[in-house]
Amino acid sequence: MRPEPAPRFFIRTYGCQMNVYDSGRIADLLGGQGWRAADSPEDADLVILNTCHIREKAAEKVYSELGRLALLRAPRSRRPWLAVAGCVAQAEGREIMRRAPQVDLVIGPQAYHRLPELLDGLRNGAARAGRVALDFPPESKFDRLPEEMMPRGASAYLTVQEGCDRLCTFCVVPYTRGAEFSRPPEEIIAEARRLLDGGAVELVLLGQNVNAYGACDGRGESWDLARLLAAIHELPSCRRLRYTTSHPLALSDSLIAAHRDLPKLAPFLHLPVQSGADSVLAAMNRRHTARQYRERIEKLRAARSDIALSSDFIVGFPGETDDNFADTLRLVRDIDFAHAYAFKFSARPGTPAAEMPNQVPEEKKAERLAELQGLLAEQQLAFNQKSVGGVQEILLVGRGRHEGQLKGRGPWMQSVVIDGGVDGDGDGDGDGDDNLGRIVCARIQSAGPHGLHASLETGFDAR
Ligand code: SAH
Ligand code: F3S
Numbered sequence: 001m002r003p004e005p006a007p008r009f010f011i012r013t014y015g016c017q018m019n020v021y022d023s024g025r026i027a028d029l030l031g032g033q034g035w036r037a038a039d040s041p042e043d044a045d046l047v048i049l050n051t052c053h054i055r056e057k058a059a060e061k062v063y064s065e066l067g068r069l070a071l072l073r074a075p076r077s078r079r080p081w082l083a084v085a086g087c088v089a090q091a092e093g094r095e096i097m098r099r100a101p102q103v104d105l106v107i108g109p110q111a112y113h114r115l116p117e118l119l120d121g122l123r124n125g126a127a128r129a130g131r132v133a134l135d136f137p138p139e140s141k142f143d144r145l146p147e148e149m150m151p152r153g154a155s156a157y158l159t160v161q162e163g164c165d166r167l168c169t170f171c172v173v174p175y176t177r178g179a180e181f182s183r184p185p186e187e188i189i190a191e192a193r194r195l196l197d198g199g200a201v202e203l204v205l206l207g208q209n210v211n212a213y214g215a216c217d218g219r220g221e222s223w224d225l226a227r228l229l230a231a232i233h234e235l236p237s238c239r240r241l242r243y244t245t246s247h248p249l250a251l252s253d254s255l256i257a258a259h260r261d262l263p264k265l266a267p268f269l270h271l272p273v274q275s276g277a278d279s280v281l282a283a284m285n286r287r288h289t290a291r292q293y294r295e296r297i298e299k300l301r302a303a304r305s306d307i308a309l310s311s312d313f314i315v316g317f318p319g320e321t322d323d324n325f326a327d328t329l330r331l332v333r334d335i336d337f338a339h340a341y342a343f344k345f346s347a348r349p350g351t352p353a354a355e356m357p358n359q360v361p362e363e364k365k366a367e368r369l370a371e372l373q374g375l376l377a378e379q380q381l382a383f384n385q386k387s388v389g390g391v392q393e394i395l396l397v398g399r400g401r402h403e404g405q406l407k408g409r410g411p412w413m414q415s416v417v418i419d420g421g422v423d424g425d426g427d428g429d430g431d432g433d434d435n436l437g438r439i440v441c442a443r444i445q446s447a448g449p450h451g452l453h454a455s456l457e458t459g460f461d462a463r
Helices: 017-032 056-070 086-099 112-123 185-197 225-233 253-261 278-283 290-303 322-335 362-387
Strands: 008-013 046-051 081-085 105-107 155-159 202-206 214-216 222-224 240-244 268-270 308-315 339-344 391-399 406-409 415-418 439-447 451-456
Touching: 008 017, 017 046, 017 086, 017 112, 017 155, 017 202, 046 056, 046 086, 056 081, 056 086, 081 086, 081 112, 086 105, 105 112, 155 185, 185 202, 185 225, 202 225, 222 225, 225 240, 225 253, 253 290, 278 322, 290 322, 308 322, 308 362, 322 362, 339 362, 362 439, 362 451, 391 415, 415 439
Parallel strands: 008 046, 046 081, 081 105, 155 202, 202 240, 268 308, 308 339, 415 451
Antiparallel strands: 214 222, 391 406, 391 439, 406 415, 439 451
């Protein structure tokens, strides 16, 4: 008798890096249960949408994708099974089951370790009510998920902290991801070692509020993010370190010192400020002023002069006046960001800001968004142009659009295309693929709004 072919799964990931990390862990879990990864939903027996709830647009995408996927389903076998994971699952779980009857499983971000049990239930015809897992179990999912099995690539995410206690009035994260929780340092360092042994050269430590990281080791000593970064920095095959996303309030002096003392810590920080107006920051419950933000940045720049900054902004928060918006533009001009995201305020059900008076009309939001994005784009282009002529260490992460090109990322998070002559490893095959996953030195030749073009500088490996 021929053995049954292994069932196949496909995961589509939306939203933040944390979802990307979780999708990797889910893939490991399924791999350990005899599943294999499919190349597309069409080839899969199980399709998982790992969803994002942060803004209305992100959440609505899920329902349209579910509609498309339902068409794939074979009427008799009811395959592929459809599962919704991530933050939309957590926030709208039972409603999804009502609104999208084609969905077989709903599983919140803290319950991924229960997936095998839910899939068994599905095989055995469990009732719909038994196919929803939205619990926040007292023990961490990290203790119950298997170690990573699938390769994570040259730049690997590593979740060190999850959840958020800050309760910014616009944000769903505290409800979808729950209270702040930091993983023990030993567990993180062991995972970092495995990722590096598996070929990673860059590690990105993740948390919704990552700089609030705080945990005790087995000896009862306490660790903050700076200490954790320093410990990982010592691992010899770690070439570059990043962390995201930070809150300005938790940008401590020890963390600023880490930017001065740890050369592998990339000279780039994503530090969301949301608004430049104090009244808006207060209404958002950000708990700092624009001046405090500026002061933190000054300190950071004094510690590491080449640090580049990125941020998030929300325009059209309830009650935001033209003057408030002008304060945001002023802050952007003063700080000069290398990169930033700007969003229109999206009223999310259940958050305090959704109920606030003086909601800003949609046209006003659109106008402000366009103006802010215009300014941010100018700054990004100017930042990119300043790189021209310099040599950067580029981590090669993939192939470029044209033959012989490779794509990578520099220390300042710029996307860099390296043209021609990348076959520096000298094996003569001309495709340069052998260099993927390595760090090379390249001279920046030209800059555009979204990235840089470079040519290989010396040899091929900066190591
Ligand atoms: N933990 C991060 C942000 C998480 S959400 C922090 O401390 O800031 C990522 C970004 O989405 C936020 O920084 C914010 O700019 C944006 N965002 C979150 N909720 C939003 C909403 N309701 N409307 C518009 N943008 C929002
Ligand atoms: Fe959201 Fe504010 Fe936390 S933006 S993730 S509640 S710091």
